[in-house]
Amino acid sequence: MNNRENTMAVLTYRDYTRIPVVSFGYWAETVMKWADEGHIGREEAINYVEAGDNSEGDKAIMKKLGFDFNWNSCFSSEVLLFPPFEEKILEEFPDGSRIIRDGQGLICKVKPGTVSIPAEIGTSMTDRKAWEELYLPKLQMSRDRIDFKRLEELKQEPEREIPLGLHLGSFMGNMRNMLGVEQLSYLYVDDEDLYREIVDTLCGLGYACAKEVLETGVKFDYAHFWEDICFKNGPLISPDVFREFVGPWYKKITDLTSSYGIEIVSVDCDGMIDSLIPIWLENGVNTMFPIEVGTWNASIAPWREKYGKQLRGVGGMNKTIFARDREAVDQEIERLKPLMALGGYIPCPDHRIAPDAKFELVQYYCEKMQKAVR
Template identity: 30%
Template sequence: MNFSEREDKTLSFSNIGLDRGAVEETFEPWDFTVANWEKEGLKTDFNQKLRVPTVPTEVGYISKDRPVEFVDHYYSAMVTDPVFRIEQQFGLDPVKRMAFRIPFLSYEEKILEETPEYFTKLDIDGCIRKYYRGRDLFTLEKSIVSDEKTWEQHKAHILETYHKYCTDEAMERIYGPYREGCAKGDFSIRFRLTGFFWAPRDLFGVEPHLYAFYDYPEVIKDINRLQLDIYREQMGKILKIITPTVLFFEEDLSGKTGPMISGDCFDEFVAPCYKEIIPFLKEQGVKNVFVDTDGDFTLLIPNFRRAGVDGFLPVDVNAGVDLVAVRKKFPDVKFIGGFNKLEIVKGPEAIDAEFERLLPVIKQGGYMTGVDHQPAPSTPLKHYQYYLKKLGEIMRQYRGENAK
């Protein structure tokens, strides 16, 4: 059994044909956590290779040790090998993490004003922000989209950038090196796309986005239409090079008290996008389509399922999401994550208890155990290593044809 097959079988609800459950992590680790582990003796180049971007609409990490070009933001594999190396150090199953992103990040950065207290900057996403010196603080002065006119201007800019940078040659250069290993199952691929709630929010800003569902509904639908058209064109080619076992859409449409939009709003604006793109992705070989959202998303599970979504990650325990209770209510929904990161901080006894809590779902299948988000910076290295050792034991004991 190769690694891609093991991952897919782990996410099935059967042990037939499975040697053991996959031992994987939900997301790449936090840079602060890795820095603290380095003080405890971990040897890694993770923080030498990657850095957190300053622009809040840019997701994840970007390269630190080489120049970053516009195309690197679109055919995104900057995290792939640095994350792979550190996860291999920890003995995790091999996963290559990558993404495709529409060219929303496509403006030349420019300082617009400087004072001793702050500087105002046009950022790569086209938004204008004020950054305060000596403090990790900024304010959004002007979003890139505020109405129909600004969207049409930005849309024209996006399409110009798209046709300039998103070429077949660039695609092959970024993803091509992973073709052979993917085909052989030497590793599984975890692939990201920006979701249909997330993208308009980045363009409008958080609060204006929520008003835009009422004030500019056609703009939101047109943003999503652009996403769908580009995803169909690009993913139709990308998926001939690499085939993810798990592809997930970044949405973050929930908080601790529940979703940010109603079921009716979701069904009008978001669900039609999933109903169109998910069958297309599965026709191209994608086995599992997940949604990434923080917070308590459970009220929208029926809506997501009707739209064709298979499962969710990272299952935010500290937002009150009880994975065991949710699985009882929705027995066919798949999950990745759900292990309370704060229990790892406490040490072996708490880790054992958390595994015991999750055991009913582990035994049922359709679940890859992972940390809800990433290990916290306060996590001792030895506790995380214990968690991984225990995870490997659990996956051998309870998933597979010889499972108890």
């Protein structure tokens, strides 16, 4: 069995020969550091930084480390503002920091040398007039949103070695990226009709794109949503609001993917997601990715105990051990073994591997995991 066959067998509780050892990429600073240290070629690092996951650079780095493949192997349509706003500098300060309007209309403060998420300080979506004039025209369905040439190439590819996902987009996550957390919270109270209209527009666009893609006949192994609407203590929005406004759209879209034979539907949502899990499960999502063990000890084990085999997972490998030593790696692998034995679960370093990671420890992890998963 190849990596694709083993992956789908694990997640659907069928017999498999081994659990793939998967990655989810690296920070740009990580691969450039590894290049400076001589572990990988500078051209490989630059190619990864410029081309991203599953690029030639990524494949070369994974081969040297010992990963089987990068989990982020999805075909995506343009389900954001199309075209996006032109990024614009609104104000500059003596220390080099700037206030900008980004591609989604969010007003942010960007500090030089800072690689974390910029500080949100406002949004261009100030009222219904701004929505109708600036945003709504950029959220209309168009076949230009879909790379049909790439889809035709996928149809012609021979039997794939790794699973192929269909990225379904984001509903509340994209809305948050346009409004910011504060305005997103106020809008539900200030103008519920506009709130619902924005949700329905984003969800309807996601559904339309998914339908167009699936009708081409390309066979996908799984479907995937992205949200990122939680923080360390729970969701940024009320679960009841999420269930009412977004739940039915999830169900409509997962019914569509199911009609095309897609059994696995995952969602990527950072933060403590526990109170949203039952809503996703009710509406056709059955796989959580990632599982943020390094931040607050999240694990598939209590979720599996609560929801049974309906819930699968990818992630939950504590990448912080890559900054420590071999003993820490050994302990982490021992912790993962009983979780893998549950079935329906594939370990993966949570998010991108950070710059404090030691190349030789990631290599050691892969080597040990290749033996542990057989």
